[in-house]
Structure formats: structure tokens, C-alpha cells
Amino acid sequence: xxxxxxxxxxxxxxxxxxxxxxxxxxxxxxxxxxxxxxxxxxxxxxxxxxxxxxxxxxxxxxxxxxxxxxxxxxxxxxxxxxxxxxxxxxxxxxxxxxxxxxxxxxxxxxxxxxxxxxxxxxxxxxxxxxxxxxxxxxxxxxxxxxxxxxxxxxxxxxxxxxxxxxxxxxxxxxxxxxxxxxxxxxxxxxxxxxxxxxxxxxxxxxxxxxxxxxxxxxxxxxxxxxxxxxxxxxxxxxxxxxxxxxxxxxxxxxxxxxxxxxxxxxxxxxxxxxxxxxxxxx
Amino acid sequence: xxxxxxxxxxxxxxxxxxxxxxxxxxxxxxxxxxxxxxxxxxxxxxxxxxxxxxxxxxxxxxxxxxxxxxxxxxxxxxxxxxxxxxxxxxxxxxxxxxxxxxxxxxxxxxxxxxxxxxxxxxxxxxxxxxxxxxxxxxxxxxxxxxxxxxxxxxxxxxxxxxxxxxxxxxxxxxxxxxxxxxxxxxxxxxxxxxxxxxxxxxxxxxxxxxxxxxxxxxxxxxxxxxxxxxxxxxxxxxxxxxxxxxxxxxxxxxxxxxxxxxxxxxxxxxxxxxxxxxxxxxxxxxxxxxxxxxxxxxxxxxxxxxxxxxxxxxxxxxxxxxxx
Numbered sequence: 001x002x003x004x005x006x007x008x009x010x011x012x013x014x015x016x017x018x019x020x021x022x023x024x025x026x027x028x029x030x031x032x033x034x035x036x037x038x039x040x041x042x043x044x045x046x047x048x049x050x051x052x053x054x055x056x057x058x059x060x061x062x063x064x065x066x067x068x069x070x071x072x073x074x075x076x077x078x079x080x081x082x083x084x085x086x087x088x089x090x091x092x093x094x095x096x097x098x099x100x101x102x103x104x105x106x107x108x109x110x111x112x113x114x115x116x117x118x119x120x121x122x123x124x125x126x127x128x129x130x131x132x133x134x135x136x137x138x139x140x141x142x143x144x145x146x147x148x149x150x151x152x153x154x155x156x157x158x159x160x161x162x163x164x165x166x167x168x169x170x171x172x173x174x175x176x177x178x179x180x181x182x183x184x185x186x187x188x189x190x191x192x193x194x195x196x197x198x199x200x201x202x203x204x205x206x207x208x209x210x211x212x213x214x215x216x217x218x219x220x221x222x223x224x225x226x227x228x229x230x231x232x233x234x235x236x237x238x239x240x241x242x243x244x245x246x247x248x249x250x251x252x253x254x255x256x257x258x259x260x261x262x263x264x265x266x267x268x269x270x271x272x273x274x275x276x277x278x279x280x281x282x
Numbered sequence: 283x284x285x286x287x288x289x290x291x292x293x294x295x296x297x298x299x300x301x302x303x304x305x306x307x308x309x310x311x312x313x314x315x316x317x318x319x320x321x322x323x324x325x326x327x328x329x330x331x332x333x334x335x336x337x338x339x340x341x342x343x344x345x346x347x348x349x350x351x352x353x354x355x356x357x358x359x360x361x362x363x364x365x366x367x368x369x370x371x372x373x374x375x376x377x378x379x380x381x382x383x384x385x386x387x388x389x390x391x392x393x394x395x396x397x398x399x400x401x402x403x404x405x406x407x408x409x410x411x412x413x414x415x416x417x418x419x420x421x422x423x424x425x426x427x428x429x430x431x432x433x434x435x436x437x438x439x440x441x442x443x444x445x446x447x448x449x450x451x452x453x454x455x456x457x458x459x460x461x462x463x464x465x466x467x468x469x470x471x472x473x474x475x476x477x478x479x480x481x482x483x484x485x486x487x488x489x490x491x492x493x494x495x496x497x498x499x500x501x502x503x504x505x506x507x508x509x510x511x512x513x514x515x516x517x518x519x520x521x522x523x524x525x526x527x528x529x530x531x532x533x534x535x536x537x538x539x540x541x542x543x544x545x546x547x548x549x550x551x552x553x554x555x556x557x558x559x560x561x562x563x564x565x566x567x568x569x570x571x572x573x574x575x576x577x578x579x580x581x582x583x584x585x586x587x588x589x590x591x592x593x594x595x596x597x598x599x600x601x602x603x604x605x606x
Contacts, residue, residue, distance in 0.1 A: 076603075084543065084600035085534045089519040138599030145596060167487070167509040169519060172533040173545045176487060176509040177598035180495055183467035184592040190468070207509070209460030210448075210488040215468055229460035229488070230450030238450045248455055258458045 029053055045265040054222050054265055056202060058104075059111035059126035062161055066124060066269050072115030075123075076146050079139045080107050087170040096132065096170065104130045108139040109164070112147035114156060118273040120281065123151040126161040127208075134164035136208055137171040141178025144212060148185035148196075157195045157276055162213040165231075166206015179211035186215050195280055197272065200227050200250070200259070218260045218275065221250040228253075290347045293555075296336060299329045337555050340504070342530040342539075346512055348504040349483045353558040355565070356415075357399030357442045360482065361388055363565040364572070368397070371428060373420075377457060380421030382413045382449070383493070385428040387437065390569065393576060396432035398425050398493055399442030402483070415484075416449035419462035422492045426466050429473050438476040438576045441493045446511060448489030463492040470495035471592050476579035478572055480550065481505045481537075482557075497591050498575050501537035502564075503552040507545075508535035545598055 027038045031053035041048070045065055046055045064070045080097075087093040101107065109131040114123045125147045127134045144160065151158040167175040189196055198216030200209075202225035209229050213219075221227060228235075228248040236243055246252050250262050263271050289297040303325050310318040340348070348354070361368050365388035372379040385398035400417065403409035425441075432439045448459055470477065470493075477496035485494070485507030501507055510518075512530040517523050534540070537549040550571055553560035579587065 078604040080602045080604065082600045082602050085532065087532055089532065138601045142599050142601055169510055169515055169533075171600075172508045172510075172535065173540055173543060174599055176491060176507075177545055177595060179464075179488060179491060180467055180595040181598055183464065184471045184495075184595050187468045187471040188592065191472075207488055210463040210492075211467055212464070214458070214461040214464040228455050229448065229463070230455065234450045235452060235455065239452060243452070247452070256456050256458065258461050 030055065045268070047265050052223070052264070054202065054224070056129055056163065058128040058130055058163075059106075059161075062126045063111070063113060063115075063124065065265070066117050066122075066159075066272070067113070067115040068117060068119065072113040072124075075112040075114065075150055076143050077107065077111070079143055081137055081139050081171075083170075084138070084174055085170070085172055087172070089170070093170040100131050104128065106131050108143070109134045109136070109168075110140045110143050112143050112150075114150065114154070117269060120273060120276050121154070121156040122159060122276075123147055123154075123156045124159045124161065127163045129163040129165075129203075132168065134162075134208075135166065135168035136164060136175060136178050137168035138174050138178065140168075141175075141181050144178075144182050145185045148182070148189050151196075152185075152189045152192045152194055155192070155194055157197070157280055158189065159197045159199060159272065160212055160216075161199045161201060162204040162208050163201045164204060164206070164208040164213075166208055176207070179207050182212040183215060186212060190217075195276065197275070199263075199268075200253075201225050203227070205229065205231050214258065219258060220261055220263050220271075221253065221259050222265055223250055223262050225250045227259075288352050290344070290351065292336065292344050292347070296329065296332055299325065299332060303329065333554055341527070342506070342533075342536050343512065343527040345504050345536050346484075346506050346530050348556045349506050351556060351558050352404075354483055355557055355561050356404070357384055357397075357401045357444060357482065359561065360399070360442055360565060360568060361386075361397050363561070364569050365389055365395075365397070366391070371431070372424070374423035374427055376423060377420045380418050380424055381411055382415050382417040382445070383421035383425055385425060387432075390573065393573065394435075394437045395572070395576070396428055396437050396439045397442070398428055398439065399482070400445040400490075400493075402444060413449060415445045416447055417445065417489060417492075418449050418451070418454045419457040419459050422448075422462040422466050425493050426469055429470065429477075433473050433475050436475060438478070438579065439473065439496075440572055441477065441479045441496065443479060443481040443485050443490045443494050443507075444483035445486055445489045446484050447486040448492065460488075463488045466492045467495060471595075472588060474584050474588065476576060476582075476587065477591075478575050478579075480568065480571075481507050481546075482568075484511075486511050495591070495595070497579055497587060498548070499546045500548050500550050500571065501540060501546050502550045502557060502568075503537055504556050505537060506530075506535040507537075507540055508533045543600075547594075 027041045029048040032051040034050040046057045083093045112125040197218045200221040368388040370386035384401045400415045402415035403412040479494045479496035479499045481501040512526040515529040516525040540546045553563045557564040
């Protein structure tokens with residue numbers, strides 16, 4: 001059986017000779033590794049045709065999936081991060097922002113918009129994990145706060161789609177206070193009796209979990225998302241043990257009573273519609 | 283001067299002079315002479331001068347060290363010193379009593395106040411008992427229960443913040459650490475009595491903020507308040523624990539920085555060298571701040587009070603808004 005054994009160690013191909021599959025045509029599932037046409041993946045709400053794995057998508061894809069005909073009006077698209085603390089770690093914060101903007105084509109880690117979802121007026125705030133880990137700084141906090149105000153004034157239901165590693169360290173104290181700000185606005189929305197649905201997707205942790213993501217009238221999640229306050233690495237280091245399989249998964253969080261239900265992304269629009277029809281339009 | 287005092291690394295020169303002074307005093311006593319008086323006095327002066335120099339030029343990291351000083355007063359020390367009477371109340375009515383957050387009604391003169399605060403331990407056993415001041419969800423739920431009680435009986439609330447963070451354990455996750463903190467943030471915006479929050483030691487992240495939504499938020503002079511501890515920040519951004527001093531600088535976590543950035547309402551001064559050098563003075567100052575603010579806030583209309591509380595936090599943040 002020696003012909004199974006690699007003679008030379010490791011991969012020998014130099015980086016420049018590696019062949020890349022062109023983007024956009026084929027997609028390999030991050031979970032089951034099976035290959036499918038990118039168009040089929042998109043058709044399937046960016047969930048794997050074979051194993052149902054939910055790919056990490058962003059505001060562009062969610063807006064397309066949820067707003068009728070992909071038509072929406074974006075709110076406050078011109079907010080951008082400043083550098084109030086002149087924060088420098090391995091690089092200056094403004095440079096980090098610029099690079100993230102160039103890489104993603106986004107202004108910051110959340111986009112907010114309103115439009116129709118199956119003819120229901122709705123405000124959607126959707127986080128973009130590709131922008132510095134979906135971290136919450138002043139811009140994310142402010143845009144979400146304004147979206148909440150908008151939903152309250154117009155009396156449109158609000159959906160916030162969270163996908164975030166938590167606070168943005170480069171805005172330190174400012175970042176922390178966005179948790180307070182968004183929660184304050186949600187208190188007002190709650191008092192106004194306007195429904196708020198929080199959709200938690202992979203991953204939702206830290207300051208986002210400990211503020212608006214857990215404050216929905218309905219907290220729902222995509223399957224197998226990582227949802228928690230502390231990240232798994234921190235917990236592992238604290239308790240000095242490996243974590244059980246499935247710890248902090250959507251299913252785990254549902255089982256412990258912190259989610260109303262788990263929704264497959266292919267059913268998301270219909271489920272949200274059904275729910276809003278029952279509580280808001282009847 | 284007691285010599286079992288705990289000195290921080292940057293206080294070593296002061297420690298050396300103080301040891302020398304003690305020696306000299308001892309010698310004078312033994313020899314029953316006044317001939318050292320002059321030397322003793324001049325040494326005392328030098329010590330005072332050195333202290334002033336040291337403590338007026340503290341780096342952010344040194345403030346962090348002071349905020350964690352093992353002799354620093356903790357929540358229960360404040361409560362005992364401030365209140366003529368205190369009745370501690372336990373439990374979240376759901377799971378258990380969290381020892382890392384304490385609370386209860388206390389009385390200062392005629393004024394009844396609900397005190398709630400993180401509690402650290404003084405020795406190894408106590409520290410474990412208090413879980414190092416790191417609360418579980420039931421701690422935040424107890425805090426909210428007590429705030430609702432205060433609201434019911436129309437008593438103002440004082441929260442004392444001193445935590446290295448909410449506890450990152452498995453059970454904390456199972457019982458919804460994130461949800462517990464989030465709920466407190468939202469609910470504290472509609473508690474219809476005045477809330478005064480004071481960071482008395484460490485103010486780490488959501489674990490601190492979970493009891494720190496108030497009409498007045500103060501930091502004692504040598505405390506820190508931020509989204510992450512300098513050590514964790516260092517380990518994440520620099521991938522090593524060695525950059526904690528730099529991280530402390532970068533995070534702008536001192537009382538002065540937080541006030542300049544309009545993220546707190548004021549700074550409560552500490553005695554030279556920190557709250558633990560003269561706890562009585564510290565308690566007195568804190569008491570004056572609390573009583574003064576309660577007087578002011580009590581007079582405010584409830585609707586106004588809540589609107590102002592929301593408005594204050596809503597204005598926090600710095601961003602660029604480009605014209606469309």
C-alpha cells in the first residue's frame with residue numbers, strides 16, 4: 001500500500017504555481033466540501049444544496065432575499081467611522097477602515113434600509129461580518145439607533161440581522177456605549193408597541209449578543225450558528241477544558257430557552273411574513 | 283507607617299524612603315533622642331514630594347494597577363462606611379444568589395437608597411467566593427430585581443462598578459449571560475427612579491455596563507472603564523500579553539479620557555496615592571456626590587429624567603456624516 005504514502009513531506013507546489021478556481025462559477029461548501037454551481041447556491045438562498053450549510057452572507061444578499069424584487073431604500077448610507085481615539089495597533093485605525101472599505105465595497109459593518117417584504121413595510125438592519133468582523137463601533141451603533149427611530153416613527157416592524165464578533169476595540173469606550181445606545185432606542189420601540197425581530201446568524205457574540213441581538217420580541221436564529229456572549233476560546237481558557245460539541249450553537253441556545261425558533265434561510269422570508277401577519281397585520 | 287503595606291512596582295522608590303524613615307524613627311525612639319528630628323522631617327518632606335510627583339504623573343497602566351490594588355475599598359466597604367443601616371437582599375428568584383453582585387437597601391440619614399455593586403474578595407478564599415467580582419447571569423438578574431424593588435418604593439439607586447468582566451463560563455452561557463446584560467441595559471432606561479453609577483475599581487466591558495446605565499455616571503480618579511481589559515486587548519491585537527501598557531494607552535480608559543470623550547459625567551477625586559491610602563476621605567467624597575445628586579435628581583419630573591437618560595447615551599459616539 002506504499003503508493004498511498006506521500007514520499008515528500010507537505011505540499012510542494014509553490015504559491016505562484018497554484019491554480020485558483022475562478023470566482024463566481026463554482027462553489028465548494030465550507031462544511032461538506034461538495035461542489036455546486038454558484039448560481040444554484042444563490043438560488044438556494046446561499047445554503048448548501050447537499051448538506052444545508054448556511055454560508056456567511058452579508059447585507060447585499062439578505063436585502064436581495066428579503067425585500068420584494070430586491071427593492072429597498074437605504075437609510076443613512078453616508079455614515080463613516082472617524083478615529084476618535086487615534087487608535088494604532090499593528091496599523092492605524094483609519095487605514096484599517098480604508099482597507100476594509102476597499103476590500104468589501106461597504107462603508108462599515110452594518111447597512112440599514114426599508115422596503116416591502118411580501119408587501120409588508122419593514123425596516124431591516126443587516127450586519128456585514130466581512131467588515132472588520134462585523135464589529136460594532138460608533139457607526140454601527142448610530143445606524144442601528146437611527147433605524148430603530150425610523151421604525152418607531154413610521155411604525156414599521158424592525159428586523160435586525162446580527163453577525164458580529166462584538167465590540168470594535170479600536171473605538172474602546174465609544175464602542176461599549178453603543179450597546180447602551182441601541183438598547184435605549186429599543187426600549188422606546190418596545191414602548192411604542194412596534195415589533196422587533198432579532199435574527200442571529202453565524203457568529204453572534206460579545207457586545208452585540210449582550211445588547212440588541214438578545215432584545216427581540218422574537219429572537220430567532222439560522223441553524224448551527226455560533227451564538228454566545230464570551231467566545232469559545234475565552235471560555236476554554238477560563239475553565240481549562242474543551243467545550244462539548246454543539247456548545248453555543250443555535251440549537252443549544254434554543255434548548256436553553258433564549259431563542260423562539262430556528263429558521264432555515266430558504267424559509268426566512270415566508271416565516272417572517274407569516275409571523276408579522278399574525279401579530280401586526282391582523 | 284505600617285510596613286505590611288502593599289506597594290506597586292512604580293511605588294518602589296516611595297517604599298524605600300518610607301522604610302528608611304521608619305528605621306530612623308525607630309532608632310530615635312530606641313536612643314531616646316531628638317537629634318534625628320531634622321533628618322526625619324526632611325525625609326518626610328522628600329517622601330511627600332516624591333509622592334506628589336509620582337501620583338500626578340500616572341500613566342494609564344499605573345491607574346489600572348491602582349484600580350486593582352489589593353487594599354482598595356470594595357463595594358461592601360463603601361456601603362458599610364456610608365450607611366447607618368444596611369439590609370442586604372439576595373437572589374434572583376430563578377437560579378441562585380450570585381455572590382459577585384451584592385445589593386440591598388441602605389440608609390444615609392433620612393435617605394433610603396438601593397445599593398447594588400460588584401463585590402470582590404480580599405483574600406484567596408473570599409476571592410473564590412466572590413468569583414473575583416465576575417458575575418453570572420443571575421447576578422445581573424438579581425440587580426434588575428432589586429432595581430425594580432427600588433422603583434416600587436420610590437427609592438433612588440446607586441450602583442458601584444468594580445469588575446474584571448462578566449464571567450465567561452459554560453454555565454453563564456447556558457443561562458444566557460448576553461441576554462441578562464442586554465435586558466438590564468434596556469430596562470435601566472425605564473426605571474423610574476434616579477440612578478447614580480460609580481466606577482470604584484475596574485469597569486470592564488458589558489459586565490460593567492450591565493449595572494452602569496444611569497442619570498449620573500462617575501469614575502473615581504484611579505479607575506478604568508472600557509470595552510476590554512488592557513491585557514485582553516494586547517493579546518488580541520498584538521497577539522501577546524506584553525503590550526498591556528500600550529493597550530492601556532490606546533484604549534483611553536482613564537477617568538480623564540472617558541470624561542473628555544463625554545462618555546461619563548464626572549470624576550470623583552481620590553486621596554493622594556489612591557482610595558486605599560485614605561479610605562475615610564474617599565468614602566466622605568463619594569457620600570457627598572451621592573447625596574448632592576439625589577437632591578437634584580429627586581426634583582426632576584420622571585418623564586424628563588428618563589428622556590434625559592436616554593438622550594445622554596444616544597449622543598455617545600463619534601462618526602463622519604458625509605453629505606449625500
